[in-house]
Amino acid sequence: MMIEVNSLSGGYGDRTIVNQVDFSVARGEFFGVAGPNGCGKTTLFKMMSGVLPLWRGTVSIDGRTIDQYDRNSLARKVATLPQLQQSYFTYSVQETVMMGRYAYQSGLFKQPSMEDEQVVERILHQLGLDEMKHLPITQLSGGERQRVYLAQALSQEPDVLLLDEPTNHLDFSYQKQLLDELKALTNNDRLTVVSIFHDLNIASLYCDRLLLMEKGSIKKMGTPVAVMQRPLLEGVYQSAIDVYANPTVASPQMNVLPDYTLKYSSTVSPDLLQVSEEKLLFQTDRPLKTYSSAVVGAGFGWYQHFVNYHVEKSFSCEAPDELMKEKFKEWDLPEYDTLAMMTAAYVTNYASRCVQEDGFSLLVIVTAGLSNAVDVLYGAKHGFTPAPGTVNTWVFVEGELSEQAFIQAIITATEAKTKAFADCEITDRLTGTPATGTSTDSMLVAATQTGVHLEYAGTITPLGSCIGRTVYEATVEAIKNSSIGKQP
Amino acid sequence: MKNWQKRFTQIPSAMSKFFTYVGSLFVLTAAILAGVGAGSVAVPLSEIVRVLVDAATPFSTAEGSVNASIIVDVRLPRVLLAGLVGASLAISGAAFQGLLQNPLADPYTLGVSSGASVGAVLVLFLGLSFPVFSMFTLPIMSIVTAVLTLLFVITFARMLDKTLSIETLILTGIVMGSFLGSVISLMIALTGDELRQIVGWLLGSVAMRGWNYVSLLVPFFVIGSMLLLIQGQELNAMSLGEDRAKQLGVPTETRKAVILLASSVLTGAAVAVSGTIGFVGLVVPHICRKLFGVDHRHLLPLSLINGATFLILADLVSRTIIAPVELPIGVITSLIGAPIFAVILYQQRKERAAV
Numbered sequence: 001m002m003i004e005v006n007s008l009s010g011g012y013g014d015r016t017i018v019n020q021v022d023f024s025v026a027r028g029e030f031f032g033v034a035g036p037n038g039c040g041k042t043t044l045f046k047m048m049s050g051v052l053p054l055w056r057g058t059v060s061i062d063g064r065t066i067d068q069y070d071r072n073s074l075a076r077k078v079a080t081l082p083q084l085q086q087s088y089f090t091y092s093v094q095e096t097v098m099m100g101r102y103a104y105q106s107g108l109f110k111q112p113s114m115e116d117e118q119v120v121e122r123i124l125h126q127l128g129l130d131e132m133k134h135l136p137i138t139q140l141s142g143g144e145r146q147r148v149y150l151a152q153a154l155s156q157e158p159d160v161l162l163l164d165e166p167t168n169h170l171d172f173s174y175q176k177q178l179l180d181e182l183k184a185l186t187n188n189d190r191l192t193v194v195s196i197f198h199d200l201n202i203a204s205l206y207c208d209r210l211l212l213m214e215k216g217s218i219k220k221m222g223t224p225v226a227v228m229q230r231p232l233l234e235g236v237y238q239s240a241i242d243v244y245a246n247p248t249v250a251s252p253q254m255n256v257l258p259d260y261t262l263k264y265s266s267t268v269s270p271d272l273l274q275v276s277e278e279k280l281l282f283q284t285d286r287p288l289k290t291y292s293s294a295v296v297g298a299g300f301g302w303y304q305h306f307v308n309y310h311v312e313k314s315f316s317c318e319a320p321d322e323l324m325k326e327k328f329k330e331w332d333l334p335e336y337d338t339l340a341m342m343t344a345a346y347v348t349n350y351a352s353r354c355v356q357e358d359g360f361s362l363l364v365i366v367t368a369g370l371s372n373a374v375d376v377l378y379g380a381k382h383g384f385t386p387a388p389g390t391v392n393t394w395v396f397v398e399g400e401l402s403e404q405a406f407i408q409a410i411i412t413a414t415e416a417k418t419k420a421f422a423d424c425e426i427t428d429r430l431t432g433t434p435a436t437g438t439s440t441d442s443m444l445v446a447a448t449q450t451g452v453h454l455e456y457a458g459t460i461t462p463l464g465s466c467i468g469r470t471v472y473e474a475t476v477e478a479i480k481n482s483s484i485g486k487q488p
Numbered sequence: 489m490k491n492w493q494k495r496f497t498q499i500p501s502a503m504s505k506f507f508t509y510v511g512s513l514f515v516l517t518a519a520i521l522a523g524v525g526a527g528s529v530a531v532p533l534s535e536i537v538r539v540l541v542d543a544a545t546p547f548s549t550a551e552g553s554v555n556a557s558i559i560v561d562v563r564l565p566r567v568l569l570a571g572l573v574g575a576s577l578a579i580s581g582a583a584f585q586g587l588l589q590n591p592l593a594d595p596y597t598l599g600v601s602s603g604a605s606v607g608a609v610l611v612l613f614l615g616l617s618f619p620v621f622s623m624f625t626l627p628i629m630s631i632v633t634a635v636l637t638l639l640f641v642i643t644f645a646r647m648l649d650k651t652l653s654i655e656t657l658i659l660t661g662i663v664m665g666s667f668l669g670s671v672i673s674l675m676i677a678l679t680g681d682e683l684r685q686i687v688g689w690l691l692g693s694v695a696m697r698g699w700n701y702v703s704l705l706v707p708f709f710v711i712g713s714m715l716l717l718i719q720g721q722e723l724n725a726m727s728l729g730e731d732r733a734k735q736l737g738v739p740t741e742t743r744k745a746v747i748l749l750a751s752s753v754l755t756g757a758a759v760a761v762s763g764t765i766g767f768v769g770l771v772v773p774h775i776c777r778k779l780f781g782v783d784h785r786h787l788l789p790l791s792l793i794n795g796a797t798f799l800i801l802a803d804l805v806s807r808t809i810i811a812p813v814e815l816p817i818g819v820i821t822s823l824i825g826a827p828i829f830a831v832i833l834y835q836q837r838k839e840r841a842a843v
Contacts (some may be wrong), residue, residue, distance in 0.1 A: 051731045075737025082732060088836065089593050089782040091726050099725050103737030109785065110721035156736070 001060075002027040002160060002192040003048075008057035011216075017043040019216040025209075027159070028190040030183060032203040034227075035213030036237050041196045042164060044213070047164055048194070050078045050439050068468060069439030075103035079158035081150055081166050090136040093129055093148050094104035094120065100155030122326045123151045127181070143174030154185075161185075163195035163264035169201060170476070179206045203242060204251040212236060212408060228252035238413065244395050268363045268396040268448060270354050280308040280365065281331075284448075288396070290339060290408040292444035296324045300406075304334045305338040306444070307331075308367055308392050313344040341392045342441045345369030351477035353470045366479035367392045373421070373435035375428040382430060382439060390438040391475070394446070395406045395467060399454045401447040408457035409445040413471045417441070420475035503562035507834030508780050510795040516571075519800040523567035524559055526804055527812065531555050537612030540564075558663050565702050569761065570694045570803040570817070571796035572705050574768055576712065576758040579788055580751035580793020581769020584786050586723035587747050588642075590775075591832050595755040595827075599664035601766070602672075603637025604630040604759035609686060613679060629710055637664060638752055641782050653688050662793075694803055701761040708757035713792060715750035719743060720785030727784070760842030765799070765818045765842070767825020772798050774828060 001027040011017035016439075018040040025031045033041050046052035048059050049238035050066050061077050069077065094184065100118040112120075124130050125393035127147050132159045135144055135469070153161060161182070167175035183206055185191040202223035203210055211229050212220045214236045220227050230243045233254060240257040274281045287302035297303055309327065317323050324340040345367045352365045374382055393415055418436045426435045457464040490625040525531045531539075539556045581594035595601045607629040612618065617626045641661050649656040676686060722743045725733040733740050758765075772795040773787060781788050799817070800825075 037759070046731070049735050051734050071734065071739055072737045078735075080732075080735040082729075084737075087728055088589055089586070089777070090780055091724070095724070095781075095783050099728070099736055102721055102725055104723065108718045152736075290574065 004060040006058045010055040021382045029185045030208050031194045032207035033196045033208045039213040040216040071105045078160045079153035079156040081153045094133040097151045097155050102153040123154050127151050142169050160192045163329045166197050199453040201253045224251050268398045282306040286420040288446040289449045290446040293442045294339050294341045295320050304337040305333050309342050310347045343367050343392050349481035351474045353474045363396040364474045365394040366474040366478040368482050372439040373426050374439045375433040376436040378431045390417040391441040393443045397447040399451050400449045402455045405454050406445050412459050412467045417473035417475050420472050424479045516559050516797045517767050519797045523800045523804050524563045529752040548798050550564040565699045569702050572709050573762045574757045574793045574799025575796040576754040577768035578791040580754040582773035582791040583747050583751045586727045598661035600634045600638050600755050601640050601764040602665040602668035604756040607633030608760050613675050627760040630760035631753050633755035634752040690724045690763050691816035692763040694762050707762050712750045712754035723784035766822045771825045771828050774790040793815035
């Protein structure tokens with residue numbers, strides 16, 4: 001273990017700030033320390049860097065406790081990157097970085113040796129600072145200045161780097177740059193980094209392990225996934241927080257939830273639907289949380305405008321989402337706020353059902369075209385040609401759905417659609433067997449996220465049974481409309 | 489920023505540092521010669537050189553001329569004393585500023601000069617004389633009271649404000665200085681005529697001190713400035729804050745004690761021989777930082793050299809500007825120093841407002 005902290009306690013005056021803290025950090029690890037203001041992070045750091053005396057317990061670096069090091073040899077083992085600081089004296093970049101070599105210089109006048117010069121040159125180059133080495137640091141931007149102080153700490157050639165909120169005052173591009181640099185140092189040079197973070201999301205992205213402190217003690221220690229737990233963080237930070245998966249990497253992210261809620265008047269109602277030959281357009285006065293397989297806006301999102309766009313059956317397009325975005329401009333719909341599906345069916349043959357239940361209401365809108373009806377068992381026989389969706393199902397719910405309920409709602413609605421196909425005796429034209437859907441069906445569940453909380457939407461739950469019945473009825477009607485209404 | 493401005497603000501490289509030393513020493517030499525030559529009787533350069541060479545030759549056979557007497561007995565000790573006092577005050581100012589991370593700190597604004605004066609006046613007031621060191625009673629008492637004053641000012645300011653901010657420290661120092669000034673006035677009033685001569689001394693003067701005072705100052709000057717000159721890199725680190733210096737490996741406890749002690753020795757001894765001459769420790773390091781950069785390894789020696797030049801020239805002005813009347817030298821330094829104090833304060837304020 002590079003760092004071992006054993007039942008460490010300390011503070012100021014007679015106030016204990018850090019109480020019985022135990023942890024260890026392996027060589028090459030990126031270790032984060034987080035916690036609310038005043039939880040003792042900075043005090044812990046001051047004790048680890050030998051600036052503040054320890055009351056009880058020990059801090060060992062590379063097998064020796066820090067009181068066994070004199071200050072010079074400790075400075076060669078452990079370097080600290082302070083929070084962005086302001087000095088009243090303007091040193092040049094080179095002079096500032098050279099101060100990091102203090103512990104290596106000897107003699108009365110502490111003249112830098114050849115080796116000192118070489119180390120400083122190498123680090124200046126590594127951090128891309130050679131061009132500004134003669135500039136006074138006041139002429140540098142905040143990000144560059146922080147890099148200079150990182151260079152100063154690195155020129156101590158330490159095994160351990162302690163950072164106290166290194167990204168404070170930096171905009172996110174500089175934060176990323178600095179942390180990427182540090183991450184590379186832990187991976188390539190086996191530097192051990194221990195850093196205080198204010199921003200849990202950044203900590204989750206870069207740290208191998210996180211230590212969450214509360215009132216001077218360890219609340220939780222482990223991988224970001226283990227620490228970024230909603231009840232845990234809500235307890236420690238005393239505020240409403242939402243934790244969700246990062247869509248790109250396995251580092252959970254959190255959101256702070258505001259206490260205010262917006263007041264809206266209208267409900268999800270059929271009146272909001274505008275029908276034309278070209279498209280169905282459903283517009284609400286507030287964003288709805290959606291989960292869908294739409295052409296534009298798939299996955300989870302928040303949308304206010306919903307389009308079901310009619311295309312010719314022969315339509316083939318390399319980039320249907322680009323086409324839809326062109327159309328949004330034409331229709332004067334905001335691109336970031338509009339969800340779109342396509343269908344070869346005539347959208348005027350749509351069917352809709354609106355249901356008021358106890359505490360929630362439901363609106364289902366279905367368009368159905370059956371030319372590509374497929375039996376799910378023989379899908380492979382059809383060959384893969386992406387064609388515009390033919391059964392598009394929209395389910396709008398006035399209520400607050402859990403993520404689980406969103407997915408259950410999709411399952412329930414799909415089962416209802418399949419049931420409608422069976423009862424209407426739709427067959428797969430290629431195999432002659434009963435069809436279970438069409439080849440390019442699309443589905444949307446959208447909820448206002450207001451009113452009653454609906455945790456489940458399985459088939460026997462109040463919401464699920466309602467969705468099942470309503471989608472079934474609407475799909476049957478849409479299928480009928482498509483055979484008696486306007487024909488291709 | 490325009491190109492020429494950028495070039496101007498570049499920090500000088502090693503080569504130009506060499507020339508700054510040569511240049512500073514050249515200016516100092518010129519100031520010494522001017523100080524020795526100018527006065528009610530102007531002495532030409534060639535004469536000065538001849539007399540100085542003569543004086544430096546043991547068992548010289550040359551007759552003692554009037555000029556020789558003016559130069560060797562009156563002007564040279566005066567110029568040398570001014571130079572030593574200026575060098576002492578300037579280097580200790582630079583050290584205080586680095587240590588306290590505060591460009592406004594100097595022996596005068598911190599109240600240390602006034603503290604040293606109290607010691608000096610006490611010696612005269614009580615007729616003190618230490619056994620063994622009787623000759624050094626005056627500077628040693630001044631140094632002791634200077635150290636005590638400094639410790640009090642720093643402790644008190646830290647009690648008010650843990651971060652030891654510029655304003656708190658300077659305010660404490662200035663209040664302390666004026667309090668001690670009143671104590672001195674009180675002592676003078678109580679003694680009647682005997683200490684009236686002190687009043688002139690209090691305003692600061694290097695006049696009519698003679699070689700005695702030069703030799704009184706030299707040992708303290710050598711010890712104090714030697715101790716400070718080897719703290720360059722430590723002061724660089726400590727000017728980033730004491731905690732930061734610790735993290736960089738500086739044994740701050742001992743280094744801080746050495747720096748404070750050495751600065752107080754220099755200040756106390758300087759005040760003992762010349763009274764309180766204000767703002768030298770503020771003006772000279774400030775100008776040196778602007779011209780040569782803030783690296784204390786060079787700032788300390790350059791402040792020392794240019795501090796000597798500054799006070800020699802200030803003394804020259806004080807005795808020639810309205811001759812035959814002589815202005816107290818402290819008047820000249822305050823006339824230059826107070827506006828520079830204001831400028832630094834303004835710049836600091838503006839810089840901090842911008843962050």
